[in-house]
Amino acid sequence: MNVPLLDLKAQYRALQPEIEAAVAEVFAAQAFILGPKVQAFEQACAAYCGAPHAVGVSSGTDALLMALMAEDIGPGDEVITSPYTFFATAGCIARLGAKPVFVDIEPRSFNIDPQQIAAKITKRTKAIMPVHLYGRMAEMDAINALAREHHLVVIEDACQAIGSEFHGRRTGACGDYGCFSFFPTKNLGGAGDGGLITTGDAARAAKLLALRNHGMEPKYFHKLIGGNFRLDALQAAVLQVKLGHLDAWTAARRRNATRYARLFGEAGLAPQTVTLPTTPCAEAGLADDDRCHCHVFNQYIVRVPRRDELRAFLTARGIGSEVYYPLPLHLQECFRYLGHQAGDFPESERAAAGTLALPIYPELSDAQAACVVETIAEFLRH
Numbered sequence: 154m155n156v157p158l159l160d161l162k163a164q165y166r167a168l169q170p171e172i173e174a175a176v177a178e179v180f181a182a183q184a185f186i187l188g189p190k191v192q193a194f195e196q197a198c199a200a201y202c203g204a205p206h207a208v209g210v211s212s213g214t215d216a217l218l219m220a221l222m223a224e225d226i227g228p229g230d231e232v233i234t235s236p237y238t239f240f241a242t243a244g245c246i247a248r249l250g251a252k253p254v255f256v257d258i259e260p261r262s263f264n265i266d267p268q269q270i271a272a273k274i275t276k277r278t279k280a281i282m283p284v285h286l287y288g289r290m291a292e293m294d295a296i297n298a299l300a301r302e303h304h305l306v307v308i309e310d311a312c313q314a315i316g317s318e319f320h321g322r323r324t325g326a327c328g329d330y331g332c333f334s335f336f337p338t339k340n341l342g343g344a345g346d347g348g349l350i351t352t353g354d355a356a357r358a359a360k361l362l363a364l365r366n367h368g369m370e371p372k373y374f375h376k377l378i379g380g381n382f383r384l385d386a387l388q389a390a391v392l393q394v395k396l397g398h399l400d401a402w403t404a405a406r407r408r409n410a411t412r413y414a415r416l417f418g419e420a421g422l423a424p425q426t427v428t429l430p431t432t433p434c435a436e437a438g439l440a441d442d443d444r445c446h447c448h449v450f451n452q453y454i455v456r457v458p459r460r461d462e463l464r465a466f467l468t469a470r471g472i473g474s475e476v477y478y479p480l481p482l483h484l485q486e487c488f489r490y491l492g493h494q495a496g497d498f499p500e501s502e503r504a505a506a507g508t509l510a511l512p513i514y515p516e517l518s519d520a521q522a523a524c525v526v527e528t529i530a531e532f533l534r535h
């Protein structure tokens with residue numbers, strides 16, 4: 154049986170008439186840059202996240218970059234983040250001439266370990282950029298408390314976590330800025346690149362709006378050096394349709410995670426041989442049903458023995474998987490100038506070496522999930 158890591162065609166088949174109608178409206182109006190479609194989507198996203206302001210932008214990467222730009226972060230400044238994330242998180246900090254200061258992850262959540270942040274705060278620290286990796290929120294209470302104490306800005310990298318909740322608040326409403334990506338593989342994926350920034354502060358929102366369009370206000374007068382960070386009207390139209398389905402997709406992802414837990418348990422693999430992801434609710438002994446969004450499972454990450462061999466075995470049998478991410482950022486060639494070495498962030502290195510993403514997309518069937526688990530069991534028997 155073929156089980157892709159992600160099946161966007163299954164999602165599109167269900168939405169095709171709705172999406173085509175939305176796209177046709179944009180073509181009929183021939184209004185492609187910003188405008189009412191983008192505004193309507195921004196308002197819907199702000200309401201969805203529970204954040205007062207939302208600004209649609211060109212990508213998740215640009216969302217992170219613009220949040221840093223809005224805080225005038227640059228040379229001489231430091232920003233604390235995780236070394237175990239997609240490159241963009243630290244890449245944006247470095248592009249602006251600031252220094253990414255890494256703090257290792259907490260192994261159960263794969264998110265920045267709040268216990269280790271304080272030791273990395275210096276006079277030059279301007280911001281903390283927690284990543285809600287795989288769709289599970291970082292420990293925002295502890296992070297916000299540190300930020301308040303040291304007068305730091307909190308920029309949530311929520312690119313993998315739209316709709317996730319921490320103590321009843323959604324991501325995007327838990328820091329000073331929430332940065333989202335609509336890359337097609339995210340839980341809310343566009344028909345191309347797109348992103349969004351939320352903020353609770355009107356002055357920050359106004360600055361982001363200006364930065365998005367070359368710092369231009371009014372037309373052809375530039376107070377700030379911004380860029381072209383605009384979200385396309387076509388993307389906004391598609392995303393608006395999909396936003397209406399996001400909660401149902403999230404619930405389906407969570408049900409798939411529950412099903413994997415049952416299947417891996419029945420196969421005698423978990424918790425003995427395969428370590429499954431957990432959720433904050435489960436860890437706290439709280440109800441963890443599909444109404445709770447403490448983890449939105451953009452990825453379902455397991456720790457397995459002989460990871461690379463297992464991945465090759467799955468690939469040969471038509472089962473998609475992926476390694477997110479094989480090399481932590483402190484060991485990347487482009488960050489050699491930061492002077493890190495292997496062993497500096499042991500939990501990040503251990504996660505990079507021993508974890509695998511399995512198919513978790515909403516349309517995954519019972520038979521497909523069973524096939525994934527059986528194939529892993531077959532590999533582990535040899």
Ligand SMILES: *Cc1c(COP(=O)(O)O)cnc(C)c1O
Nearest residue numbers: 212213214239241312313334336
């Ligand atoms: C996807 C992603 C980004 C970048 O988003 P793009 O829209 O691809 O630019 C940044 N951070 C994390 C954690 C991501 O997963």
